[in-house]
Amino acid sequence: MKRFAVGILTLAAAADSLADSQYKLLVLAMPGKYHYEYIPIARDSLEKLGKLHAFDVTYTHRPEAFDGDLKQYAAVMFLNTPGEELNAGQRAKFEAYMKGGGNAIVVHRAAITPPGEWPFYEKLVGRRVGVHPMLQTGVVTVVDKGFPATYGLPERWVWSDEFYVLTNPYNVKIHPVLNVDESSYDPEKIWPGQVSKGMGKEHPIAWYHQVEAGRVFVTTLGHNGEMYRDPQYLGHLMGGIYWAVTGKGQSTR
Structure with a gap:
């Protein structure tokens, strides 16, 4: 009887453990x-977010993770790591994952990839990143108050980052959620021998769109390590993860 009771408790604990995890995220x-x-900072913060929001994080620095079964992941995050790091076979598996309804999150440096090397990934990002001015303090503005990645942010948010200059060679339609106010920093402040120009009033720095059968969230914010300890930035990132994985949380108001 005692063994039976222990067995029941063990099964119950295993069931609770399975129920606690909503999904898996590959980073x-x-x-x-x-x-x-x-x-190490981002890993710690993402794993804490996983515990808080009941999802599992597979955090790796090895592109060989893309050789495995990607269908087990609700979303794939490229964290300061562009798709160019994947070999031809891994790229093909990722494309198949997206075509099968997989989802992606692209963070900061991951949006920069050699022009024309992997058009699928460039279209997935939705914009091509050119030069960018030096890291500066500027004012980020909320474009879409109804998108989860903006819920913890003020309408005008003082933030220091590299505000990427973007082009759209593939004519991809994106839905901006954050812009940067170019009057709040110097878009032309750059290193000797380089030239940077602003984009004007419409300068997106975070957005979302649909790619194949999947959802993609992109934020170009997140240059240095300390940012991954900032509660507002982590709330922004978590909102993007939540939407990419579930497609839910958007408000029409």
């Missing part, structure tokens, strides 16, 4: 020349 975070200190 590819590889060190680069300008982006490496964020890795």
Whole structure:
């Protein structure tokens, strides 16, 4: 009888454990020349978000993770790591994942990829990143109050980052959720020998759109490690994860 009771408790605990996790998120975070200190900080923060919001995080710096079964993941996050890091076979598997209804989150440096090298990924990002001015403090403005990645943000948010200059060579339609006010920083402040120009009034820095059968959320914010400890930034990122995974949470008001 005692063994039976223990067995029931063990099964109940296992069932609770399974019920606690809503989904799995694959995060590819590889060190680069300008982006490496964020890795342990972002991992810790994302794993805490996973515990708080009941999802599992598979955090890796190895693109070989894309050799496995991607269908087990509700979304794939490219965290400061662009798709160019994947080999041809891994790219094909990711494309099949998206065509089968997979979802993606693209963060900061992951939006920058060599022009024309992998058009599918460029279209997935939705914009091509050119040069960018030096990291500066500016004012981020909320474009879409009804999107989950903006819910924890004020209408005008003082933030310091690299505000990427974007083009749209593939004519991809995106839905901006955050812009940056170019009057709040110097869009032309850049290193000697380079030229940067502003984009004007409509300068998106976070957006979403549909790719194949899946959802894609992109935020170009997130340059340095300390940002991954900031509650407002993490709320912005979590809102994007939540929407990418579920397609829910948008308000029409």
